[in-house]
Amino acid sequence: MNNDLATFRDPHLFMPERFLKADEKTLVVIPNAREWRTHAFGFGRQVCPGEHLAGEMLFINAATTLATLNIGKAVDESGTPIEPDLNYLPGIINHPKPWKCKIEARSPKAAALLRQAVECVA
Known part of the structure; x- marks a missing residue:
């Protein structure tokens, strides 16, 4: 819904x-752009009652991920970074092709914190 060419030049390119x-x-x-929440959770009287809980949980998950993990490009056997394929798969729901990445805990303390969180959920 935010792919209006008059508002967003090249809307399908990742350009933060x-x-x-x-x-x-x-x-x-951006005058005509709506926040992502207005599309994902419906409009008017049909709005999802869990919108605020979902938004807060997304924020907590993103903040925890960014605070505890280093995320980067995967590397091949020679140590050269592997560039992700930025093409999308066709279908009813358009999504990017799977890609490899490198995810590491920022520190031993961060790794322990993540292990503890997983144990609480399990």
Whole structure:
């Protein structure tokens, strides 16, 4: 729904910098763009009652992931980074092709924290 070519030039390209001004700190206001939540959880009287809980859980998961893990490109046998394939798979729900990445705990303390969280859920 946010793929309006009049609002977003090249909407299918991953370009987070499009939302920042030249100083790379100030957010650009896009007049006709809606927040992702308005599309994912419905509109008006049909809005999902779990919208706020889902949004908070997404934030907690993202914050925990970024605080405890280093995520980067996978490397081959010679140590050269493997570039991900940025093409999408066709279908009713469009999603990117699977790609390899390297995920490591930022520290032994972060690894222990993640293990403890997994044990609490299991």
